[in-house]
Amino acid sequence: MTESIARQLLGLLSFTLAGAVLGFFTSHNLILGALFGSLLWSILSSLLNAKLVTWLDQNLSSPDPKLPFEQGRIVRSIANYRNKTEAEYDEIHADMDQFQAATSAMKDAIVIIDNQDNIEWWNNAAEEILEITIEQKHKRVQEVFSEPNFLEFYSQSSHIASFKADSADQKRVLEYRVESFGEGDKVLIVRDISESxxxxxxxxxxxxxxxxxxxxxxxxxxxxxxxxxxxxxxxxxxxxxxxxxxxxxxxxxxxxxxxxxxxxxTSSENKSRKPIFIREMLNGITEEAKDVSGPKQHQISLNMDEGFDILGNEGEVRSALSNLVFNAVRYTPANGVIDIALEKLDNGVQFSVTDTGVGIPAEHIPRITERFYRVDEGRSRDSGGTGLGLAIVKHVLVRHNAKLGVTSKPGEGSRFSVTFPESRVVKI
Incomplete structure (x- = not known):
């Protein structure tokens, strides 16, 4: 900016001096000549500025004007910026074309949703699987999708990994997932899982x-x-x-x-909302664990918060929690410590079993809920387990909207926790 002003002043000064010299040799009047030079510079600058403005008004579509002085420098700077921008635009456009081609080839439906829940974009598979039309662009998700179970999943998608449902024509089974990105934007991914x-x-x-x-x-x-x-x-x-x-x-x-x-x-959720008398259940499981411990003489303790109960299927929940407790007994050496706890959280209730057993190496933890998966074949066989206990636990928790947490260190012990959501808790 300072250089541009200096060049403008230099041009004005040059014309003024030239006018003064011309006035001196023609009429011996320096002032009149200087004023004439200044006026000439002003007229010339105005004409050049007018040409520059006209070119800008044409959205730079006409050929670059050949202008002298500072206006010429402005034209060259704008032209360079335009060429650079066009190159970047071409690159972005090429990337967008590649993205469009890639998403068009995908079999999964992809829907981009903004932070106001408005549908902004979708791929070809979404048109086929979800039957989205161009008229539904910029409409809210709640206007396009009317299935109550899906809308409930969508509203809680930050806490629920996926949702399965039949398609509108009842011919396919679809799996829905929602991932967040940017500043509150979301991408809805829908996969046809009929064959699987x-x-x-x-x-x-x-x-x-x-x-x-x-x-x-x-x-x-x-x-x-x-x-x-x-x-x-x-x-x-x-x-x-x-x-x-x-x-x-x-x-x-x-x-x-x-x-x-x-x-x-065979079912993704247990709809039962009956109190299961969780404290009586855990007292019974603890006594059974002491009987199973027998000669090992584990130090088994039970601590429970009061004032609430869990809603669900009593038999299923008992099966899951007893599996976790009996696993602790099975894999904890003699005279080891097993702490069983039930505590109220801000967002639900958590049951936990902490032991001083053999522990689980970190690389095995993601797979321990698979059916027949063994951390140690010999150890598992000697313990008398079927290899299905934690698989049963996983499915019971899915059916009760609960989450399983596992932390463990080999040689130090393990902690298994089950977190029931607030929707599964009732005050008593």
């Missing part, structure tokens, strides 16, 4: 049928083995019968867990 759901249903049906068919023969075998064990038989035969009975008991437990897991996997 079909395969999952076939697997669940097979496991349920197979487990159901196996339960009767195993019960018969177990009964006969109990009868034989009461007979006076040679020691080698007694030992073999005892081993067979132990394995049949393990198989019966495995079948029972498979049936339970198959039943839990």
């Amino acid at each position: 759901e079909k395969v999952g249903l076939m697997r669940h049906t097979f496991l349920a049928n197979a487990s159901h068919e196996l339960r009767t023969p195993i019960t018969v075998i177990h009964g006969y083995l109990e009868t034989l064990q009461e007979q006076e038989l040679p020691k080698p035969i007694q030992k073999a019968i005892h081993s067979m009975q132990s394995q049949s008991s393990r198989m019966a437990a495995l079948i029972a867990d498979l049936l339970t897991l198959s039943r839990l996997e």
Whole structure:
């Protein structure tokens, strides 16, 4: 800015001096000549400025004017900036074309939603899967999607990972996810999971049928083995019968867990809203844990806050919480400490089991709720577990909108926590 003013003043001074010199040699009047020079500079500057303004008014679409002095410098600066901007625009446009091509090729529906819940953009798959039309652009999500369960999920999407529902034509199963980005903007991702759901249903049906068919023969075998064990038989035969009975008991437990897991996997949420008398339940589980501990003589404690209860299915919740407590007993060495707690939080209720057991390496924690996943094959087999306990826990918690937390250090112990949301808590 200072250089530009200096050049303007220099031009004015040059014309003024030139006019003064011309006035001196023509009429011997320096002042009149200087005024003439200044006037000439002003007229010339006005004409050049007018040409510059005209060019700017044409949105720079006409050829660059060839102007002298400071106006020429302005034209060159604007032209350079325009060329740079056009190059950047072309680059952005190319990136946008590439983005459009990539999203058009995706099979998942993608919908961009602004921080006011208005639909701003979607890809081709969204038009097919969600039947979004151009008339719905800039409309609110609540106007475009009317399904109550989806709207409930959308309003709580920051706390719920995904939502499954049938498509409008009932021919597909869709999985909805919402991710946040920018300043409150969101992207809705919808995937057609019909095939995977079909395969999952076939697997669940097979496991349920197979487990159901196996339960009767195993019960018969177990009964006969109990009868034989009461007979006076040679020691080698007694030992073999005892081993067979132990394995049949393990198989019966495995079948029972498979049936339970198959039943839990058929539904994403338990709609029951009945009080489950959580304190009485935990007192019972704690006493059972002490019986299971037996000669190990674990130091088992129970601490509970008062004034509330949990809403849900009593049998399912008992199965999940007892699995966590009995796992602590199973994997904690003799004379170890097991602390069971139930406490009220600002956003719900948390149940926790903390032990001084063998612990779990960090790389295994993300997978411990998978069915039949073993951290240590030998240790798990010796403990008598079926490998399905934590899978059952996971599905029970999903059905009760609860979350599982796990922290652990090998050789120091583990802490398993279950957080029930406020919607599952009732004051008493």
